[in-house]
Amino acid sequence: MSTGIVVRPAREEDTPALVALAGEGLPLASADARARMIERALADGLHELLVAKASEEIVGFIEWLLAYDVAEGAPIAYVLALYVRPDWRQKGVGTALFKAVMSRAKARGASEIHASVVAENEAAVRLYRRCGFTRVYLLLEAQLDQ
Numbered sequence: 332m333s334t335g336i337v338v339r340p341a342r343e344e345d346t347p348a349l350v351a352l353a354g355e356g357l358p359l360a361s362a363d364a365r366a367r368m369i370e371r372a373l374a375d376g377l378h379e380l381l382v383a384k385a386s387e388e389i390v391g392f393i394e395w396l397l398a399y400d401v402a403e404g405a406p407i408a409y410v411l412a413l414y415v416r417p418d419w420r421q422k423g424v425g426t427a428l429f430k431a432v433m434s435r436a437k438a439r440g441a442s443e444i445h446a447s448v449v450a451e452n453e454a455a456v457r458l459y460r461r462c463g464f465t466r467v468y469l470l471l472e473a474q475l476d477q
């Protein structure tokens with residue numbers, strides 16, 4: 332990891348920076364909708380947002396969830412989002428965020444960690460493989476009309 336990068340749990344005051352970063356990554360939802368999701372994620376005991384700080388700025392974040400898996404008989408960790416600001420990529424920030432989640436999930440009793448990514452996303456696939464992930468599932472998705 333580059334020197335000067337600190338990974339820590341997100342706090343309420345990080346919301347504007349997180350909304351901006353999430354909007355860069357996937358400009359689909361509104362800032363208000365994202366802020367609401369951050370508020371909920373910070374409040375429930377199962378989600379966690381971690382931020383990577385460098386030069387006094389938030390340069391990346393990861394969102395993960397601990398789910399109680401009845402079939403598995405153990406909690407399972409799911410990575411929901413990972414984003415690093417373009418000017419901070421390929422400096423180890425993504426790996427630092429990911430490794431922090433792996434160790435926090437393990438500490439909370441998770442037996443597995445799952446992450447999904449489009450197959451063409453070389454950077455993410457490489458990062459995940461370097462962290463010990465192998466390709467297991469076909470992920471299916473359907474939109475739920477509101």
Ligand SMILES: CC(C)(COP(=O)(O)OP(=O)(O)OC[C@H]1O[C@@H](n2cnc3c(N)ncnc32)[C@H](O)[C@@H]1OP(=O)(O)O)[C@@H](O)C(=O)NCCC(=O)NCCS
Nearest residue numbers: 413414415420421422423424425426448453454455457458
């Ligand atoms: C994927 C992402 C999080 C990687 O973050 P990062 O901070 O650049 O990752 P790291 O510096 O820790 O690099 C980890 C590995 O990925 C590789 N990598 C990073 N960017 C890459 C790229 N553009 N092409 C190929 N490999 C890449 C690195 O080389 C490194 O592997 P190596 O050590 O074997 O060379 C970042 O590119 C990103 O935010 N992308 C947009 C959002 C996204 O795709 N999120 C993941 C899916 S939800």
